[in-house]
Amino acid sequence: MSIASPDSFAKDHLRSFVDRIESEEAEIRDRNQIKSEIYKEAKAMGFDVKALRKVIGDRRQDPDKRAELEAIVDLYKQALGMPS
Amino acid sequence: MSIASPDSFAKDHLRSFVDRIESEEAEIRDRNQIKSEIYKEAKAMGFDVKALRKVIGDRRQDPDKRAELEAIVDLYKQALGMPS
Amino acid sequence: MSIASPDSFAKDHLRSFVDRIESEEAEIRDRNQIKSEIYKEAKAMGFDVKALRKVIGDRRQDPDKRAELEAIVDLYKQALGMPS
Amino acid sequence: MSIASPDSFAKDHLRSFVDRIESEEAEIRDRNQIKSEIYKEAKAMGFDVKALRKVIGDRRQDPDKRAELEAIVDLYKQALGMPS
CATH class of the missing domain: 1.20.5 (Single alpha-helices involved in coiled-coils or other helix-helix interfaces)
Structure with a gap:
C-alpha cells in the first residue's frame, strides 16, 4: 500500500x-x-486561582525531589542575598 | 468564610x-x-505523521479564512520571489 | 567547592x-x-500580520522539505475530500 | 497602495x-x-541548573506579590495536609 x-x-x-x-x-x-x-x-x-494552580502543579511533582530542589533554591537565594 | x-x-x-x-x-x-x-x-x-498533524490542524480552521490567508501568503511569497 | x-x-x-x-x-x-x-x-x-508571520515561518524551513510535506498534505486532503 | x-x-x-x-x-x-x-x-x-532557572524565574517576579502568593500556597497546602 x-x-x-x-x-x-x-x-x-x-x-x-x-x-x-x-x-x-x-x-x-x-x-x-x-x-x-x-x-x-x-x-x-x-x-486564589494562581495559588490553586501552583498547589496542583506542586502535587504533580515527586515530594522528595520537590523538597530537594526547593532546598537548593533557598541556598542559592541566600547566597545571592535574596529573601527565600 | x-x-x-x-x-x-x-x-x-x-x-x-x-x-x-x-x-x-x-x-x-x-x-x-x-x-x-x-x-x-x-x-x-x-x-506521514507531520502531514497528518498538519491536515488535522488545517481542519480545525474555518476553510474560508484559511483559503483567504493562504492567498495572501502566496501573494507575499511571489512578491519576495519565493516558491509558493 | x-x-x-x-x-x-x-x-x-x-x-x-x-x-x-x-x-x-x-x-x-x-x-x-x-x-x-x-x-x-x-x-x-x-x-496582513498573520500572513507575514506565516511567510517568515515558512522561510525558516528547508524549501525542499517544506515542498515535500505540502505535497503529502495535499494528497491526504484530496483523499479526505478536503479543499487543498 | x-x-x-x-x-x-x-x-x-x-x-x-x-x-x-x-x-x-x-x-x-x-x-x-x-x-x-x-x-x-x-x-x-x-x-543545579533547575534550581538556577527557578531562582532566575523568581527574580523576575515582584518580591511582595511572590511572597503573598507563596503564603496562600502554604495555607492551601496546610489545609490539604500537604508538606509545604
Whole structure:
C-alpha cells in the first residue's frame, strides 16, 4: 500500500485515523473547558486561582525531589542575598 | 468564610476543587496518551505523521479564512520571489 | 567547592552566572519588543500580520522539505475530500 | 497602495519588514544559544541548573506579590495536609 497514491484501503485508514484523533481532541477540549469552569467556580468562592494552580502543579511533582530542589533554591537565594 | 484562615467548610471546598481538577487532568493525560498511540499506529502503517498533524490542524480552521490567508501568503511569497 | 554550602568562591560564580543570564534575557526581551513593533508598523501600512508571520515561518524551513510535506498534505486532503 | 496586488513600493516595504524581523530573530536565536551555553557552564561547575532557572524565574517576579502568593500556597497546602 503506497501512501504516495492512496488507494481506497489507505483512504479508509486515513479517514479512520483522522476521525479517531479528532474525537480525542474534542474530548480534550471539553475537559479543558470543564477545568476552566471549575477554576471560575473556585474564584467565585474566594479562592486564589494562581495559588490553586501552583498547589496542583506542586502535587504533580515527586515530594522528595520537590523538597530537594526547593532546598537548593533557598541556598542559592541566600547566597545571592535574596529573601527565600 | 475567609480563605486567609480556612475553616473546615473552606477546607472541604478546597479539597473538592483540587480533586475535580485533578480528575479532569488525569482524563486529559489519558486522552493525550491515546492520541499519541494513534499517531504511532498511523506511522507504523506508513502515514506521514507531520502531514497528518498538519491536515488535522488545517481542519480545525474555518476553510474560508484559511483559503483567504493562504492567498495572501502566496501573494507575499511571489512578491519576495519565493516558491509558493 | 561544594555547592551545598557555597563559599565565597561559589557565591561569586553564582552571582556571575545569574548576571550573565539575566543580561541575555534582557536583550531577548528588547529584541522581542522591537519585533512586535515592526509587526505593528507593517499592520499600520496595511500588511496582513498573520500572513507575514506565516511567510517568515515558512522561510525558516528547508524549501525542499517544506515542498515535500505540502505535497503529502495535499494528497491526504484530496483523499479526505478536503479543499487543498 | 493595495496589498492585494503589491506594486514595487509595497514589495520594497514587504522585503524590508521581512529582513528587519529576520535580523531580530537571528539575534534572539544567538542570545538563546549563549544562554544555554552559560547554563552548561554552570552545570559543569556543579550548579543545579533547575534550581538556577527557578531562582532566575523568581527574580523576575515582584518580591511582595511572590511572597503573598507563596503564603496562600502554604495555607492551601496546610489545609490539604500537604508538606509545604
